[in-house]
Amino acid sequence: VKLVIGIVRPDKVNDVLEALYRAEVRGFSLSRVQGHGGELDRVETYRGMRVKMGLSEKARFEIAVSDEFVQPTIDALCDGGQTGEVGDGKIFVVPLERVIRIRSGETDDSAVTPVGS
Amino acid sequence: MSTIIAAAAEVDTGDTAWMLVATALVLLMTPALGLFYAGLVRSKNTLNTFMMCIGAIAVAAVTWALVGYSLAFDGDAKIIGGLGHAFLSGVGFEPREGTTIPHLVFFAFQGTFCIITTALVSGAVVERMRFGPFLIFAALWSVLVYAVMAHWAFGGGWLAAQGTLDFAGGVPVEMGSGFSALAAALVVGARKDYGRQALLPHNAMYVLIGAGLLWFGWFGFNGGSGFTTGDSSVLAFTNTLLTPACTLLTWFVLDLARNRQITAIGAATAIIVGCVGITPAGGFVSPIWAMALGVIVAFPCYAVVAWRPRTRVDETLDVLAAHGVAGLTGIVLIGLFAQKDWNGVADGLFYGDAGQLWSQLVAAVASPVYAFGMTFVLLKVLGALMPLRGSDHQEAIGMDIIHHGEEAYASGEGAILIRADAPSDGAAPVPERV
Numbered sequence: 404v405k406l407v408i409g410i411v412r413p414d415k416v417n418d419v420l421e422a423l424y425r426a427e428v429r430g431f432s433l434s435r436v437q438g439h440g441g442e443l444d445r446v447e448t449y450r451g452m453r454v455k456m457g458l459s460e461k462a463r464f465e466i467a468v469s470d471e472f473v474q475p476t477i478d479a480l481c482d483g484g485q486t487g488e489v490g491d492g493k494i495f496v497v498p499l500e501r502v503i504r505i506r507s508g509e510t511d512d513s514a515v516t517p518v519g520s
Numbered sequence: 521m522s523t524i525i526a527a528a529a530e531v532d533t534g535d536t537a538w539m540l541v542a543t544a545l546v547l548l549m550t551p552a553l554g555l556f557y558a559g560l561v562r563s564k565n566t567l568n569t570f571m572m573c574i575g576a577i578a579v580a581a582v583t584w585a586l587v588g589y590s591l592a593f594d595g596d597a598k599i600i601g602g603l604g605h606a607f608l609s610g611v612g613f614e615p616r617e618g619t620t621i622p623h624l625v626f627f628a629f630q631g632t633f634c635i636i637t638t639a640l641v642s643g644a645v646v647e648r649m650r651f652g653p654f655l656i657f658a659a660l661w662s663v664l665v666y667a668v669m670a671h672w673a674f675g676g677g678w679l680a681a682q683g684t685l686d687f688a689g690g691v692p693v694e695m696g697s698g699f700s701a702l703a704a705a706l707v708v709g710a711r712k713d714y715g716r717q718a719l720l721p722h723n724a725m726y727v728l729i730g731a732g733l734l735w736f737g738w739f740g741f742n743g744g745s746g747f748t749t750g751d752s753s754v755l756a757f758t759n760t761l762l763t764p765a766c767t768l769l770t771w772f773v774l775d776l777a778r779n780r781q782i783t784a785i786g787a788a789t790a791i792i793v794g795c796v797g798i799t800p801a802g803g804f805v806s807p808i809w810a811m812a813l814g815v816i817v818a819f820p821c822y823a824v825v826a827w828r829p830r831t832r833v834d835e836t837l838d839v840l841a842a843h844g845v846a847g848l849t850g851i852v853l854i855g856l857f858a859q860k861d862w863n864g865v866a867d868g869l870f871y872g873d874a875g876q877l878w879s880q881l882v883a884a885v886a887s888p889v890y891a892f893g894m895t896f897v898l899l900k901v902l903g904a905l906m907p908l909r910g911s912d913h914q915e916a917i918g919m920d921i922i923h924h925g926e927e928a929y930a931s932g933e934g935a936i937l938i939r940a941d942a943p944s945d946g947a948a949p950v951p952e953r954v
Contacts, residue, residue: 454935
């Protein structure tokens, strides 16, 4: 069981959701984060004050999947999240020690398999 | 004595005082519209949407003073006025012919109408049109479309001459903006995600506050269009209270029938529809007929609001439904409800004059055709000279950052101050610690 963390542009969230749906990846969390990934800084001006915006808005997907779903999940994130410009984001895959479904107490693979599939 | 007074009209202090206030009320409507529109778009386009309204104030006030006012209100030629008042020549403290207010106040009051109408059209192209081309479009539109249609309806042009009644702008303001918006949406094209993703209003509170302030300003818009504190102004003022209330109630019922819930953004829309509906009719129909008008106008507008998103036409903020269709309905209903006992001018079909209905129908056909056609050609020509919209990538980032370099909801987290002496490319070092 792996945790796939995908950081993507907020305006690509819908495209990623569509791609995940097509890849039959159904369980995930989504949060809004701010970060910096080496892209060019953006300069904004508020009256006389000019500022360099060091942090950009990003969306963070957290998707726990069984091993055979890791690659389809990565493909979906790339597929939906890519624009080709700097700032498209990153994907991190990390091992998970245990997964437990709270309702039933199921663990690991069966806990990350959506009900009814 | 009385004949002398009638021959040489003098400035009336009461009328002038009211018209000064009414002018300020109408100007308030444009920032209010900015709020209304800004709430309806996504958060990344908030500032740009509001700025289109602010930009309309900047551009249309200037074009109005230079040539627009003259083309609308100099002489009574059929199609377009003269250049006798260009650069405000001959516009001073003397009363404007046929009124008891200084010519300057008349000019300013009419100017605020040109401004709000120009701002209204932006609702069709928000979230994608580039800001620079929009300002150029606004300048040309305020002269080629608004000033011409204002001349037809208010300045003694052919519509007024053939008897069309338009109290406060059903022709130039409402049909002018509504059908131009449809043309603008067709030429500029849909937003890249339109029809593929749900593009939702980001702040319904702004929409409600904006609608409330618009209604408030509309008392000056309609109540001032009699240019006096006399009967027709009083009638229009009161009708501006009654009609939108009836439209609201009707909209509630329609919302309930369709979705079993009464929506807030629907209510805000209903306020606009009601105000627009009574705009042309305000000083011509009795309060009871004004209430009936408020009920009737809700139906065609509700239908267009419900139908438009199913089409491929991304007329984003429904200017056609809320202004074009509502204004057209109001113009036509004058032909039925007008009552000489109340307005002292003309009767409609219900009071024995079918000819008035015909005069209204002429305006209801000619205005949409001109507004749509002229705006379509204008934007096609402009589009051939410069790109009207940015890349998909820019649209994804949002107009606020791309065109204004600001965000509506900047958190300040991660913002680094750039020293005042830094070059403008932002590459300079940030302030050092001391």
